[in-house]
């Protein structure tokens with residue numbers, strides 16, 4: 033049985049003392065807790081400090097009007113229901129109030145039942161919202177760590193470490209190749225922490241232009257740079273009491289690294305163009321797929337920042353080091369896409385299993401996920417056949433062509449161009465010059481492929497087969 037969640041008080045704003053008294057009595061009789069104030073300014077102040085489940089406000093007030101208060105509430109607490117009451121009701125005003133986001137509009141004098149009815153609806157809605165949040169949090173606890181598939185010793189240890197570290201406030205650094213599940217780990221850490229009901233803010237440092245990242249993180253004051261028309265609250269402020277996940281931190285510029293270091297040391301920061309020192313309470317999780325030690329050696333990453341971040345380190349292993357987990361994950365994605373596409377593919381054939389186990393997986397779990405999505409689309413039997421998996425041969429060649437080959441003559445650019453030409457030509461031949469399949473296999477768009485063919489002066493013979501639709505699953509011999 034579930035215990036009803038406690039309801040925070042209701043905020044009532046009216047400059048008439050008698051109205052405040054009578055509403056307090058009606059609400060108290062119905063079991064509601066009320067905070068009554070006589071001005072919108074006071075109401076606004078209380079809203080900043082306390083939690084309320086709804087606001088009832090008179091339209092005409094001494095200073096700021098009820099409508100202005102409504103507008104403020106819509107900006108700062110978009111979820112908060114606001115009911116407007118007025119002695120000067122006109123249909124036009126009523127429509128305007130509802131348009132401005134009021135949930136209801138009552139004309140004075142009103143029957144207590146009318147008001148109680150509206151309040152009851154808001155209370156019910158609030159309870160539902162709370163219950164949903166609580167359910168989500170509970171589900172998160174069981175679900176998120178479960179979502180990290182893998183029974184290899186390293187993956188078991190990783191899940192265990194998540195459970196241990198999540199409830200602490202420790203800063204976490206996640207280092208791992210692309211596609212190894214860094215985001216998944218960060219999400220699980222937040223969902224299992226005491227902060228799970230607070231915000232979880234994720235910033236991809238590589239995706240935001242360097243010049244904007246600082247203001248994104250720490251906010252800016254109005255006029256601090258061209259285009260800063262308004263004051264902006266930074267993401268660290270939004271994350272207050274919650275968790276902030278700085279993804280691709282290896283791509284952060286050195287000046288910003290210094291600012292981040294200071295923030296980590298004492299939780300303080302200033303907005304861009306501001307001088308007021310602000311302080312928040314956030315937990316920081318950072319991740320990168322770059323070789324951070326090398327970046328330190330190259331003076332691209334501050335060593336002191338590394339030590340600050342490196343309180344607890346997570347190291348999701350590359351997929352090729354996870355043994356049979358490859359098959360577990362493949363089956364997991366198979367089930368997932370099977371349901372999504374409404375097919376009835378039951379399992380992996382032996383041949384497919386062998387092919388999956390033999391591959392090197394440079395793109396790790398993300399690559400496996402894509403491979404399985406493609407396989408489910410292509411497969412027409414009840415088992416995934418090796419033919420529905422990509423031809424990993426070329427990728428293997430790519431890997432072998434790596435450091436073990438004798439150094440090429442000429443400049444890096446020329447060698448790369450030669451290699452690119454060779455690879456594209458071979459892939460084209462393999463697919464009988466079908467552009468679609470070739471682009472698909474190389475993981476680039478057809479447009480990009482055509483551009484490269486042109487730039488590298490690749491002789492494609494007469495014409496290539498542009499029209500052939502989706503791959504059929506049968507590779508040409």
Ligand SMILES: Nc1ncnc2c1ncn2[C@@H]1O[C@H](COP(=O)(O)OP(=O)(O)OP(=O)(O)O)[C@@H](O)[C@H]1O
Nearest residue numbers: 179180181209210211212213214215216321397398
């Ligand atoms: N152990 C796992 N179990 C199930 N799914 C996983 C696992 N690891 C990763 N995935 C899935 O693989 C995909 C890639 O994972 P994720 O985005 O977390 O990688 P990443 O390490 O952040 O990669 P990048 O460095 O490229 O950002 C996601 O769809 C994720 O859900």
Ligand SMILES: [Mg+2]
Nearest residue numbers: 211214215279
């Ligand atoms: Mg990622």
